[in-house]
Amino acid sequence: MLFFLLRRLLSLLPVLWGIATLVFVLMYVIPGDPARLMAGQHADERTLEVLREQMGLDRPLWERYGRFLVGLAHGDLGYSYRQRRPVSRVIFERFPATVELALAAILIALVFGISAGMVAAVKHGGFLDYGVMVLSLLGISTPVFWLGLMLIVVFSVWLGWLPVGGYGEHGALRYLLLPAVSLSAISTGYFARITRSSLLEVLRTDYILAARTRGLPEGLILFKHALRNAAMPLVTVIGTNLAGLLGGAVATETVFAWPGIGRAIYDAILVRDLPVVEGGVIFLAFVFVVANLLIDLIYAWIDPRVRLPGHAGIGAER
Amino acid sequence: MSAATERSYTMLIGLSLAALLVVTAAGADWLAPADPYKVDIGHVMQPPSAEHLFGTDYLGRDVLSRVIHGGRISLAIGVIAVLISGLVGTVIGSLAGFVGGWIDEVLMRLTDIVFAFPTALFALAVMAVFEDPTVTKIFIVLGLVGWAGIARLVRSEVISIKERDYVTAARAIGLSPLRIVVVHVLPNTVGTMSVALTLGVAGNILTEAWLSFLGLGAQPPTPSWGAMITEGQFYLTSRPWVCVFPGLAILLTVLGFNMLGDGLRDVLDPRLKQRL
Numbered sequence: 152m153l154f155f156l157l158r159r160l161l162s163l164l165p166v167l168w169g170i171a172t173l174v175f176v177l178m179y180v181i182p183g184d185p186a187r188l189m190a191g192q193h194a195d196e197r198t199l200e201v202l203r204e205q206m207g208l209d210r211p212l213w214e215r216y217g218r219f220l221v222g223l224a225h226g227d228l229g230y231s232y233r234q235r236r237p238v239s240r241v242i243f244e245r246f247p248a249t250v251e252l253a254l255a256a257i258l259i260a261l262v263f264g265i266s267a268g269m270v271a272a273v274k275h276g277g278f279l280d281y282g283v284m285v286l287s288l289l290g291i292s293t294p295v296f297w298l299g300l301m302l303i304v305v306f307s308v309w310l311g312w313l314p315v316g317g318y319g320e321h322g323a324l325r326y327l328l329l330p331a332v333s334l335s336a337i338s339t340g341y342f343a344r345i346t347r348s349s350l351l352e353v354l355r356t357d358y359i360l361a362a363r364t365r366g367l368p369e370g371l372i373l374f375k376h377a378l379r380n381a382a383m384p385l386v387t388v389i390g391t392n393l394a395g396l397l398g399g400a401v402a403t404e405t406v407f408a409w410p411g412i413g414r415a416i417y418d419a420i421l422v423r424d425l426p427v428v429e430g431g432v433i434f435l436a437f438v439f440v441v442a443n444l445l446i447d448l449i450y451a452w453i454d455p456r457v458r459l460p461g462h463a464g465i466g467a468e469r
Numbered sequence: 470m471s472a473a474t475e476r477s478y479t480m481l482i483g484l485s486l487a488a489l490l491v492v493t494a495a496g497a498d499w500l501a502p503a504d505p506y507k508v509d510i511g512h513v514m515q516p517p518s519a520e521h522l523f524g525t526d527y528l529g530r531d532v533l534s535r536v537i538h539g540g541r542i543s544l545a546i547g548v549i550a551v552l553i554s555g556l557v558g559t560v561i562g563s564l565a566g567f568v569g570g571w572i573d574e575v576l577m578r579l580t581d582i583v584f585a586f587p588t589a590l591f592a593l594a595v596m597a598v599f600e601d602p603t604v605t606k607i608f609i610v611l612g613l614v615g616w617a618g619i620a621r622l623v624r625s626e627v628i629s630i631k632e633r634d635y636v637t638a639a640r641a642i643g644l645s646p647l648r649i650v651v652v653h654v655l656p657n658t659v660g661t662m663s664v665a666l667t668l669g670v671a672g673n674i675l676t677e678a679w680l681s682f683l684g685l686g687a688q689p690p691t692p693s694w695g696a697m698i699t700e701g702q703f704y705l706t707s708r709p710w711v712c713v714f715p716g717l718a719i720l721l722t723v724l725g726f727n728m729l730g731d732g733l734r735d736v737l738d739p740r741l742k743q744r745l
Contacts (some may be wrong), residue, residue: 162581169582173591288731292671292723294678297716299696304518304709315706394587398619401593402679406702417683432594441589 153449156403159444168220170436175219178429180212188425189232228430231420238430246434247409248318252404253396255331257389260338265340265385268346273373275351279462283343290340296402299333300338303406316407330407334399338392343387383454390446397435478733486725492722493553494540501534502577505692514708524710526700530712534693536718542693543722546608546677547670553612555666559620559658565620566627589676592699596685605686608679611673619714621664626658665731671726678719 179185186202187194192204197346200289207218222229228238264287265358306329307315319326353359354377362372397413412431419427471560493500502522509529517524523532565576583591591614596602624627626696631654639649680686689696701711 163579166582166585169579173586174594177594206709288727289720289726292727293696294675294695294716294719294722295681295722296682297719298491300698300702300705300712301716303711304705308706330611366704371587398589398593398679401590402682405683416593418682423600425597428597429594432590433596435590436586439590440585441716443585 152451156448159447163440166440167437170433170440171220171223172216174429174433179215179219180423185425188423225431227434229426231419231424231427233419233424234427238426242412242431242434245332245410245412245415246411249404249413251327251401252330252334252409252411254453255327255345256334256396257338257409259331259335260342260392261389263335264339264342265346267343267374269350269378271347272354280347283347287340287343287347290336290343292340293336294402295336295399296406298336299330299403301405302329302333316409318408318410319346320448326407326409329402330409331419332459333406334396334403337395337399339389341392342385345385346381349384350377353377383450385455386446386450389445390464392434393442397439477732479728480736483725483728483730483732486721489545489726490540490722493537493573494544496539496732497541499529501529501531501537503534504630505530505538506690507531507685514704514711516708517710524708524713525699526703526711531605532697532714535697536694536714538692539692539697539718540722542604542687542691543674543677543719546604546611547674547726549672549675550608550611550615550693551666551669552668553609554615555619555662559614559623559655559662562617562623563618563627563655567650568622570699573624580617580620583614584621586614588614588672588677592676592680593683593685596680602680602688604691604693607677607686608673611676615669615673619662619665619669622661623655626661627654630654630657632680635743664734664737666732667726667730669729671723674719674726675723 152159185207186199186208189206190198198368207215210218223388226239228242230236231241234241267283267287272282293353303315313329314326316330317326325350359372359377362376363369367376400411401413401416403409404411406415408414412435416428419425419431509525511610512521513529514528514530515521515525521531523536526535526559532715561576561580561659563578565573592610594606594612595610596606599606600650627650636653639653644653658697669707677686677693678695678698681693684696684697684699687696689700697715698712701708701715704711
């Protein structure tokens with residue numbers, strides 16, 4: 152297990168380096184003059200000169216690249232042009248709200264996705280199965296920001312049950328509900344489909360047949376014997392779904408004025424505050440990569456076969 | 470309902486929705502009842518009526534006409550971006566799979582990096598750098614960030630095919646590697662590819678709508694579905710139709726390509742069923 156852990160940690164480094172390099176190119180090589188972006192359109196040449204020196208823009212590119220990487224390793228994500236403070240501060244401040252929203256969405260997706268998938272598999276070929284399939288297809292095809300707007304129209308404007316947006320005292324549940332539900336739509340659809348198809352597969356195996364011949368109650372077979380093995384592919388999909396979830400959070404937080412990193416990225420896009428946009432994206436990508444590492448570890452813990460040297464980790468075969 | 474009829478229903482509905490998009494996009498100039506750019510200050514924010522089936526927006530433009538024309542942008546982005554990533558992915562995947570050795574190693578590490586970066590966020594990071602995001606830039610960017618999955622797919626197909634007898638035979642009679650790959654190996658990947666590409670169209674359309682909604686895509690007054698929702702959201706509470714219809718258009722289009730991809734996969738490659 153320790154060897155597996157080390158191997159996976161090492162495989163993380165090139166990925167993180169690649170993401171960092173890409174963002175460096177995007178921020179400092181392509182956009183022309185960062186000093187001009189920071190000082191604004193009307194700054195005079197002298198100010199720009201001083202600023203360039205302060206920002207180290209007069210140094211050769213490879214030196215700036217080195218500094219950028221070293222800074223990044225220390226958690227330095229740059230300096231916001233508009234907020235006049237380090238990007239890491241902005242992210243630190245906004246991260247809890249995003250975590251709250253993402254976890255709530257995953258929870259909703261797991262509960263509803265798995266139960267819908269189970270119902271569909273048990274009632275295979277029936278009306279309920281068909282209904283779940285249609286709903287899950289609609290779920291994975293939904294633009295989450297639009298779903299959010301529609302939920303606002305129905306539940307906030309017409310029915311008046313829930314607030315239009317914002318962030319209540321101590322993240323009151325009333326404020327969390329609509330954004331979490333709309334963000335969960337795509338994942339719920341995927342989880343339902345995966346649960347259904349993998350449960351169907353397991354229910355066809357010999358050991359389930361054996362359990363049935365022994366006369367075990369159907370409920371026990373389903374929950375104790377079948378579901379446990381059917382859950383394995385689900386663990387993988389949780390990881391890949393996180394990408395959609397973090398991307399979706401940018402739009403959902405925008406729609407609901409939810410004070411997370413996604414909203415900070417959107418606000419920064421509007422005022423062209425590039426360091427916050429790119430710093431936010433680096434951070435979300437980092438969260439995604441680390442979360443997937445954790446999921447890999449959980450997977451290896453549940454299924455010892457994954458730890459074998461020949462196995463490149465889950466997701467490698469996709 | 471048996472699995473076979475269920476499958477053909479999925480294909481049929483998917484195909485119809487995709488065909489509907491292609492037809493309305495191609496015939497937008499004749500099908501749209503009005504000019505999608507024509508401002509009519511006397512008739513702003515009209516609810517849906519016989520004259521304006523989907524109502525009008527804050528500038529009095531006909532929402533139905535804008536939705537129909539928006540289909541052009543979505544379809545163009547979906548298809549062109551998928552072709553770009555299909556091409557890049559095929560070249561990298563077949564090179565890595567067929568040549569092997571250190572070339573394989575380098576290309577696959579590169580693929581791992583691109584694959585590990587969430588595609589939509591990657592696209593956002595690139596689009597945010599441009600001072601004037603345009604539709605053209607979106608499909609180039611989406612095309613260039615979306616190839617990693619295809620490259621892996623093609624590589625594994627190529628590796629499994631290249632040891633077959635007929636490829637050895639082709640080598641034995643002295644055909645060039647390029648010819649072997651293009652003529653004898655790649656045609657065998659068409660099944661898997663068409664599934665991946667169809668689902669890719671759905672993903673690209675969704676990502677474009679998301680980027681345009683965030684202001685990093687098609688700019689006003691271009692009738693892109695995502696941008697229409699951005700404009701409409703300010704009047705959401707009192708005049709929801711401006712948002713409802715472009716969103717429905719996105720939903721149905723993406724649903725269509727997802728169903729088509731699902732149906733194709735069941736027909737062409739049952740092995741893939743597990744992998745979504």
